[in-house]
Amino acid sequence: MAPKRPASSTSSPSSAKKPRASTSSGSKNARGDLGDKATAAELSEGQAPILPELLDVMKEKQVDPKGDVIVYSMRMKDLRLRDSRGLSQASALAQETKKHLVVLFVIAPGDYKAHDRSARRIDFVLLDQRKEVPQRIIKWCSTIRASHLFGNIEHEVDELRRDIATVKEGANANIDVSFVHDLCVVPPGTIRTQQGKPYSVFSPWARNWTATVKQNQSKYLDESPEPAANDESIYKHDTCADLFKTGEIPDYVEGFKLDEEDAKRMQTMWPESEKTAHEVLDRFVAYKTREHGFEFEPMAKGSEQASGPGAKDSRLGQYAENRNRPDIDGTSRLSPYIAAGVISARACIRMTLPFNKGKLDAERGSNIGMWVQEISWRDFYQDVLVAWPRICMNQFFLRRYEAVKWEHDEELFTAWKEGRTGYPLVDAGMRQVKQQGYMHNRVRMNVASFLAKHLMMDWRHGERWFMQNLIDGDFAANNGGWGWSSSCGTDPQPYFRIFNPTSQSEKADPTGDYIRFFVPELKSLKGKELYDPHGKLSDGRFRALKYPAPIVEHTKARARALARFKEPGSAADA
Numbered sequence: 001m002a003p004k005r006p007a008s009s010t011s012s013p014s015s016a017k018k019p020r021a022s023t024s025s026g027s028k029n030a031r032g033d034l035g036d037k038a039t040a041a042e043l044s045e046g047q048a049p050i051l052p053e054l055l056d057v058m059k060e061k062q063v064d065p066k067g068d069v070i071v072y073s074m075r076m077k078d079l080r081l082r083d084s085r086g087l088s089q090a091s092a093l094a095q096e097t098k099k100h101l102v103v104l105f106v107i108a109p110g111d112y113k114a115h116d117r118s119a120r121r122i123d124f125v126l127l128d129q130r131k132e133v134p135q136r137i138i139k140w141c142s143t144i145r146a147s148h149l150f151g152n153i154e155h156e157v158d159e160l161r162r163d164i165a166t167v168k169e170g171a172n173a174n175i176d177v178s179f180v181h182d183l184c185v186v187p188p189g190t191i192r193t194q195q196g197k198p199y200s201v202f203s204p205w206a207r208n209w210t211a212t213v214k215q216n217q218s219k220y221l222d223e224s225p226e227p228a229a230n231d232e233s234i235y236k237h238d239t240c241a242d243l244f245k246t247g248e249i250p251d252y253v254e255g256f257k258l259d260e261e262d263a264k265r266m267q268t269m270w271p272e273s274e275k276t277a278h279e280v281l282d283r284f285v286a287y288k289t290r291e292h293g294f295e296f297e298p299m300a301k302g303s304e305q306a307s308g309p310g311a312k313d314s315r316l317g318q319y320a321e322n323r324n325r326p327d328i329d330g331t332s333r334l335s336p337y338i339a340a341g342v343i344s345a346r347a348c349i350r351m352t353l354p355f356n357k358g359k360l361d362a363e364r365g366s367n368i369g370m371w372v373q374e375i376s377w378r379d380f381y382q383d384v385l386v387a388w389p390r391i392c393m394n395q396f397f398l399r400r401y402e403a404v405k406w407e408h409d410e411e412l413f414t415a416w417k418e419g420r421t422g423y424p425l426v427d428a429g430m431r432q433v434k435q436q437g438y439m440h441n442r443v444r445m446n447v448a449s450f451l452a453k454h455l456m457m458d459w460r461h462g463e464r465w466f467m468q469n470l471i472d473g474d475f476a477a478n479n480g481g482w483g484w485s486s487s488c489g490t491d492p493q494p495y496f497r498i499f500n501p502t503s504q505s506e507k508a509d510p511t512g513d514y515i516r517f518f519v520p521e522l523k524s525l526k527g528k529e530l531y532d533p534h535g536k537l538s539d540g541r542f543r544a545l546k547y548p549a550p551i552v553e554h555t556k557a558r559a560r561a562l563a564r565f566k567e568p569g570s571a572a573d574a
């Protein structure tokens with residue numbers, strides 16, 4: 001899951017008895033393998049973190065800015081006006097110095113391509129354009145006579161390098177460039193072990209994160225003031241006035257146009273705007289769970305008000321019980337809004353404070369605490385990305401599994417992508433992502449595990465497919481989720497725990513509504529027949545469904561995965 005663990009799986013055989021030290025030197029366990037521990041070499045390998053370099057360049061820059069405009073650079077991850085640290089600082093300075101505030105949004109198709117990892121080999125032309133971004137931004141800032149440029153920090157390697165270059169370019173042009181922490185509740189790099197090292201295991205990290213936020217709740221959770229409006233004189237300002245005449249927003253970015261039907265479906269399913277994001281949050285907090293939640297867009301009518309916000313009969317009040325059930329709307333469905341920064345993670349956590357006398361509850365024992373902890377997973381994966389930038393470069397976190405013998409069969413991969421594997425839960429999930437750009441967390445874990453362990457396909461193919469199809473695609477969360485499910489990432493599911501897609505469907509979708517909705521071929525089936533149609537139906541009845549037979553047999557696939565993961569790089573071919 002990425003990391004949402006059902007109560008029963010929090011203590012895996014290896015984690016229950018002994019703590020999983022993050023500094024293991026690579027000693028073998030009773031099975032004769034390294035289990036899920038990262039070795040000292042895996043923890044120390046790779047490039048040094050780049051974020052400190054950005055922070056240093058900002059500290060060392062020398063500028064005496066003369067311009068009379070402040071620019072705020074809004075990124076793909078912070079599309080909002082409320083509660084943005086960078087925008088707030090930019091606005092405060094504009095008010096204090098009586099300058100105008102202008103928001104800049106750069107459309108950079110090259111960046112988007114690189115992000116969804118569909119273009120590992122970006123052609124030289126695109127690369128050149130990407131490299132030019134800092135110069136072009138600063139040139140534009142000079143044209144409008146900016147004194148300062150603000151933005152929120154993004155943690156991917158290319159983005160950090162871009163921002164380092166922008167600070168330097170800015171200094172050359174006498175523009176003061178500042179990027180500030182905003183994306184996470186606690187800035188990456190803050191939560192460190194007593195030895196000052198990053199954590200690669202979630203539980204101790206989460207304890208430290210909770211204590212850190214509790215110690216200084218106001219610093220981490222308070223809302224940033226909203227930006228103030230410019231005064232009327234901006235319409236007459238010699239460099240800013242023209243901005244109001246030319247501001248046409250394109251309908252789509254070249255190379256990323258959705259077909260009409262898909263665009264319409266996405267707009268209905270996930271209405272945009274900050275107001276909507278806050279309403280989705282309110283509904284999660286103050287409304288009851290609907291049955292068949294998967295077929296409703298988050299804002300659809302049909303849910304009843306709970307007895308009060310955060311009450312026991314609200315979705316939030318039942319989160320711990322319902323969060324692993326894709327057949328009901330037990331989770332918030334806020335991920336598209338959080339991933340695009342339409343609402344801040346801080347705001348989501350802040351909303352829970354009144355239900356715990358104004359204090360943070362991040363304990364797994366309560367519904368609210370469990371939800372807050374899920375949000376903290378997002379911080380964890382950003383922290384991991386900052387500490388080990390190599391994961392951004394297409395590398396495994398657990399390097400030893402790069403040597404696993406992976407298969408690549410285009411036909412099987414296509415069956416997985418199209419939801420034709422013959423395993424109903426996997427197929428329902430893959431069809432959900434095609435239709436809705438979203439998939440329930442438990443199902444994400446299952447389809448990811450199926451690709452990596454049942455099909456033995458390099459998980460990075462699935463990671464890329466997710467980024468190309470998810471509306472909430474976020475590099476760190478997605479990479480973390482794939483790392484967990486494939487057993488190749490930070491704090492992963494131990495490789496020897498392999499989901500059985502049939503028993504998983506029974507647990508995750510006890511009503512069968514989720515499968516029947518997304519796999520209509522099976523809509524007449526109930527009980528065991530629904531979860532295992534090939535195994536439980538007669539040949540004739542199965543053929544009549546026109547549903548595929550399983551593309552791999554579970555027991556054999558499981559044995560093959562165990563053999564290959566146990567001795568990565570060996571000729572094991574069970």
Ligand SMILES: Cc1cc2nc3c(=O)[nH]c(=O)nc-3n(C[C@H](O)[C@H](O)[C@H](O)COP(=O)(O)OP(=O)(O)OC[C@H]3O[C@@H](n4cnc5c(N)ncnc54)[C@H](O)[C@@H]3O)c2cc1C
Pocket residue numbers: 001002003004323331332333334335336338339374375376377378381439440441442444445448466470472473474475477478479480481482485
């Ligand atoms: C293979 C795989 C890929 C994933 N890819 C993404 C992705 O690209 N983008 C993404 O936002 N999440 C991803 N997740 C995490 C998780 O599945 C989604 O965040 C969740 O399903 C969103 O639904 P929700 O908003 O109803 O979640 P809720 O349960 O209501 O959680 C609230 C918020 O907490 C955050 N969150 C919850 N769980 C996680 C997690 N495990 N890791 C990081 N953040 C989390 C999300 O922002 C989410 O919106 C992935 C998980 C897996 C297993």
